[in-house]
Amino acid sequence: MINAKELSKSYSSVTVVNIPELSIPKGESFGLVGNNGAGKTTFFRMILDLVRPTTGSVTSKDVDVAKDEDWKNYTGSFLDESFLIDYLTPDEYFEFLGSLHGYSDGDLKEFLQRFEALFNDEIIGKKKYIRDLSKGNQKKVGIVGALMGNPEVILLDEPFANLDPTTQIRLKDVLKEWSEKSQLTMLISSHDLNHVTEVCERIVLLEKGEIKQDIQTSDSTLKDLEDYFAAY
Amino acid sequence: MVGTFFSHSWKQQFRSPIWAKNLIANLFLGFAAIVLVGYALLLGIFLNEIILQLVPEGNPLDILNGLIIYYLAFEFFIRFFLQNVPVMSIQPYLHLPIKKAKMINYMLGKSAISPFNIIGILFFSPFAFRVVADSQGSAAGWGWLVFIVGLALTLHYLVLLFKKKLNDQPNLMFAFVIIFGTLGGLDIYSIISLSSASSAMMDAVIAQPIFGLVPVVLAVLFYFLNFNYLVNNTYPEEISTKKKTSNITGGQFAFLKRFGHKGELMAAELKLIMRHKRPRTTVLLGALLLLYGLFFYPNPAYQEMDFIFVFVGVFITGIFFLNYGQFLLSWDSGFFDFVLTRKSTFREYIEAKYLLFLSASTIAFVLSLAYGYFGWKIVLINLCAYLFNIGINVFVVMRIAMFGPKKIDLNKRAAFNYEGVGAAQFLIIIPIMILPYVIYAPLAIAGNDVLGIVLTGGAGLIGFLLRNKSIDGLTNYFIKNRHKIAAGFRAQ
16 A cells, blocks of 8 residues: 655755665554654655655555655545644534535534544534644544545554543544454554554554564564663 | 635634734734725826926826836845745645645735735826826737736746745845846946836837737746746745754853853843844844934934933933833743743842843943933933933833733744734833933923933932832732733733
8 A cells, every 4th residue: 555665864964764665555554663753753744745755755556645646535644733724613624624525514414423422522513723722632633634534544643642541542442443444554653552552453663764673463562662662 | 625725814814813912913004004005006096297296397108117127126126025925824735635736826826916916006007097098098008007017926926936946046146136236237337228128118018018918928937937846845844944943043141150040041031032033133123223312412403302312311221121121021921831930039030131131221321321422411311311221110111011911922023023012012102201201301391401310310220229129029010910921821
């Protein structure tokens, strides 16, 4: 589904990402872990054509994401607040996204209803701009927005950060459900080793832009990762 | 889609927190814009008569035709400094299923609705119809107008492109300065005449109105050059005109560390000033206003009006705290919670600010001694104004500044930035214009202005000796209201 080849990004001779080869097959739930500055977000940004790679390219369905915009039609993403239009209310934002994906009012309502538990009655129908929401609620808006339009691929950067424990658990369930039900290819980066090992089938560990480990999740993965980071 | 984009930018404007908070400033700006547009239209309507007034024997059309090229050069520079494409505003749309081409077309199209283009059209259309069409036929009138508007649009897209390329190739600026300088120089020394070139060009358009379409074609060409550039460079980190990381500027003010906490606080404040554009500009402007005296002292018109010199003295010796101090707490609004929780007493915080203002005033006073050239009385007035400033005015300003301070985002631009402007900025007139005259004015009217000046200075001196009381008072007020102020900063 998504392939990176000879991918690298440097800022004035400091290489922040260097991935010779990485391929993520369709339907895989893929977790990216690494300390601050490991290059997780930059890698995600290159997949979304938000950062121009210094060398190499990312292809999605074998098409270079920088050359063709087709990937936008089946890729949902939320990396940070700059993905939100902060002067809209959440309702307006969802309506806007819905119109992009051809949702009717009924479709939209039905779609949003599925996240009622996640929203906890703090988001829909409140006369508040997105910028005035708490960080956690902004995150919920962004993640649900990314799930709109039945994406085939979804990229989330730190989806669990800033969320309360109940929401973290609910979000985990939502993500698992979506990836199982609809062959969703899911790319998640997280510092929360617990969550990421639970949600993802495969975990890639980045360190200073390079892939250090690429493992299929098993019972021992969490322990292995903890040992790795403790010894870092 | 275009409709949605429009509605979004509309909402962005009207929902911006700064918009609501600075309603008065915005209304004023809106009013100013309407006045400006009105002036442009009025000037345009009466352009013929105005030119006839200035040059009675000339033909207004010929004269205007000769000036068009200078107008365009002027416009280019104005545009270069003031015009901007809000490229960053497309960032939240980049990951959505919207074609880049659509966004860029929208952005470029919307940018054409700029005050420069509108004012140009308003200014030239009346003349085109009243004069050009009237004397040369309506085709010539249209050609003339389309030519000028087309050139304005060409400049519009040229400047957009130029400013973007400038990020990649700073040397372009030199090339342009050289070209403009050479042309201007050749024109000044009458080696070539830009004016006759301009006339020839406009005459050709009037003779052959179809030439009016040439700049329109050019405008379209530049539009597509912009489009091409943007399509290939729509990466947030590349279109952002800001430098990603700024170098550390300003000294460390190590000498201030000797004064303990207060010194550290002063050093931090100085760094804040040095490292942000808006406070830096405020301070530089203050330094420039030190020269204000040159405007008043040598002017014979003011020699009989000594009372003005009191105001000038207050202004010169107090400019730093008048200008910078009126936003006292607003400068710290971005990290105000830190101010409230860090390990230094609130009294130290207030006193550090006072000491900073005191030092700046003292420096300004010492510099103002040069005005002694205009007579001993000026020095006396400035000395008394200085004492009054450091003893009384500075505390009044600080107190006024604590009156519902508004948030300032330090990283925003300096010019035309009305963030943080509130009631305090209107009250600031009291220490400048009224307080210094409370003692002085009655005595001056009674015919003893020197006594008035000395007593004003004396009051200042007493205030200075009792400064700890004033600082205590301010500190108490600050402590009482700190939660309200912090909540205000957080809410905005």
